[in-house]
Amino acid sequence: MLSLLRDSIKGRMIVILLLSSIVPVSLLGGVSYYSFHSFMENKLKSGVQENLEKELIGLDNILKNLNFAAQQLALDKSITTRVQHYMVSDDQIERKDILLGVLDRMSLINYSSPFAGIIALLDAKTNQPFMQSYPTQSVIHITQHPLLLEANGVMYFAPHQSTDKYNEDHTQVFSLARKVSDYETNTSFYVYVESNFNTLQRLFNNVQYGETVKHLLLDKNDRIVYSEDPAHFPMQAKFKLHDSKSSIRDLRFITASEQGWKLAVVMKGDAFQNEVNSWFGKYVTVGMFSLLLSLLLAYICWRTIYRPLHVFRREIEGVGDDLAHRPKKWLRLREFDEVLGRFYAMKDRVFDLLKEIERREKAKSNVEVEKLKHQINPHFIHNTLNTVQVIAKMNKQNEIVRLITHFTRILHYNLGKEGTHVRVQEEVDNLNDYLALQNIRYSHQFDVRMDINPSTLNEMIPRFVLQPLVENAIYHGFRNRDGMIKVSIDPHPDGGIVMCVADNGEGMPPDRLQSLLEDKSAGGRSVGMGIGLSFVHRLIQAYYGESSGLRIESELGRGTSITILILKGMGGDSYDSGDSGR
Structure with a gap:
């Protein structure tokens, strides 16, 4: 399937159109999702945090209002003196007058304080109320109320059940207690003030941004003193803003007052997740529609482009079929x-x-x-030379007989039709015939030394490549003076043969070396048998590739070395003994 998509225009068009649809939609969706998620999360978090800070300010105002109400009793010397006298007096008439006066003051405080509910004075020893604005329980155990904060001799209590004697609904309220002591009369009492019944309901908004939230009140040590979710956040437990050990994943927010106590809310974040899921569902719908549209466009493009290409292919095949x-x-x-x-x-x-x-x-x-x-038939030349050889023998002309013998073998080797390649042994034999012929033709002598590795004698090489190198040394290396030529043939380490012809003749300048292999200039023109070095170089490369060929090194006055490099394992052809015969 992958190969069909990769190796056909139809498949590539489908892939390209799908990618052109999927990639932008994916990128746009990813960016949109990130932006939407970030916006919703920031909006939710900032909104909840803002509401939480407003609730903190409202709660702080409530506590200040309750404290102000308590101060009107606890800091008024005339009131506290009368109350202390009431506690030690046995005169019932006097006690009644004091009670009515204090109750009138409590009524005035209730009227002027919007958050104040029950106001009571408690005996510090027995916690029994002896004056109260509304009927209360017979004993008010303030030490059992959850303590939110204690500052400047005032104890602020977190929401707890109201001490109203007729509180059948178990309504929870805030409260505080301020202690007043008199060392002359050895009396002490608490000014106890509760918030009214609807204070807590108006203060805490339990539904924010469509999400149910739970409120918590913490003391200075981050211990929970009020909890709307005691199952997960029990009283006196330590609250953590980030709890990795909790099995419940929720959103937590917290804000602190100037006195050190804190207000926190906890929410599951379902409304936020529902908004994200709703957006993601719409995105998937649009993405699937885009994908189907891309498939349809791919099919239309395929019909528009592939059909003409199919016609082109058939027409090209028709050309190949000679139609x-x-x-x-x-x-x-x-x-x-x-x-x-x-x-x-x-x-x-x-x-x-x-x-x-x-x-x-x-x-x-x-x-x-x-x-x-x-053209002259080669057999006619051979027959004529044989006739000359017979006549020379009859006249006892041995030099002419030897010359014609060597020349006949060379001519037969050069015009041979048995194949393009011969064994090294045959090339060496032909070279010996050529040297014998040259010794007869010229009076001066040249020393030719052979160093042939026996392992190379049966290797196959192109016909007539070694003799032109020796001929070049004789004609261009020595001119008319004697010299020495060394011929060596060795196997190459990488597979192949290295043949070298070196002389100690005149040598040549560097600018003539490359011209010998490139063209038929004066330095590379053919001599003797008519075969030049450039022909040998091109012949070797034609059979064995550019890594093979001739390498020439020369120095004026010291001689020239020509190397034939045949690398059969480097991309060249290989030949067996069946390619040649003699």
Whole structure:
């Protein structure tokens, strides 16, 4: 399946169009999701935090209002003196007058304080109320109330059940207690003030941004003194803003007052997650629609492009099948019809050229046949030389006999039709014939030393490559003076043969070295048998690649070294002994 998508235009078009749809939608969706998630989260968190700070300010105002109400009794010397006198007096009439006066003051405080509810004076020893604005329980155990804060002799209590005698609904209220002591009369009492019944309900908003929240009140040590979710956040437990050990994943917010106590809210975040899920569902719907639309567009593009390409393929196959008279097909699409028209014109031109080439090749073949008829038959040359050799023997001309013998073998080797490649042994034998012929032709002597590795004698090499190197050394290295030529043939470590012809002749300047292999200039022109070094170099590279060929090193006055490098394992051809015969 992957290969079909990768190796066909149809598959690639589908992939490209899908990617052109999926990638932008994915990128846009990712950015949108991140932005939406960040916006919703920041909006939710900042909104909840803002509401929490407002509730903290409201609670702080409530506590200040209750404290102000308590101060009107506890800090009024006339009131505290009368209350202390009430506690030690036995005169019932006097006690009644004091009680009525204090109750009138409590009523005034209740009227002027919007958050004050029950106001009571408690005996510090027995915690029994002896004066109260509303009927209360017979004993008020303030030490059992959850302590939120104690500062400046005032104890502020977190929400607890009201001490109202008729509180059947178990309504919870805030409260505080301020102690007043008199050392002269040895009396002490508490000014106890509760908030009214609806204070807690108006203060805490339990639904924020469509999400249910739970409020917690913490003391200075972060211990819970009020909890709307005691199952998960029990009283006196230590509250942590980030609890990795908790099995419940929730959102927690906290804010602190100037006195050190704190207000916290906890929410599950379901409303936020529901908003995210709703947006994600819409995004998936749009993404699937985009994907289906891309598939439809891919099919339309495939029909628009692939059908003309199919016609092109059939037309090209028709050219390969030599269907010169195949009827022309038109697609009725301007761009494709223009290309088809040029293709048909090119096809007609190609077939015309093929006919012309065929005609010319036939004419050329006829000329070559006619040319061969006028060439001298090599057998006629051999027969004539044999006749001369017989006459020389009859006249006892031994030098002429030897010369013709060597020349005949060289001629037979050079004109041989047994193959393009021969064994090294055959090349060396031909070289020996050539050297013997040269010794007869010229009066001066040249010393040729052979160093042939026996393991190379049966290796196959191109015919007639070693003799031109020796011939070049004789003609260009020594001119008319004697010298020494060393011929060595060794196997190459990487597979192949290295043949080297070195002389101690005149040498040549560096600017002539490369010209010997590149063209037929004065330094590279052929001599003797008519085969130049450039021909040998091109022949070697034609069979064995550019890594093989001739390497020439020379120094004026010290001689020249020519190396034939044949690397059979480096991309060149290999030949067996069946390619040659003699």
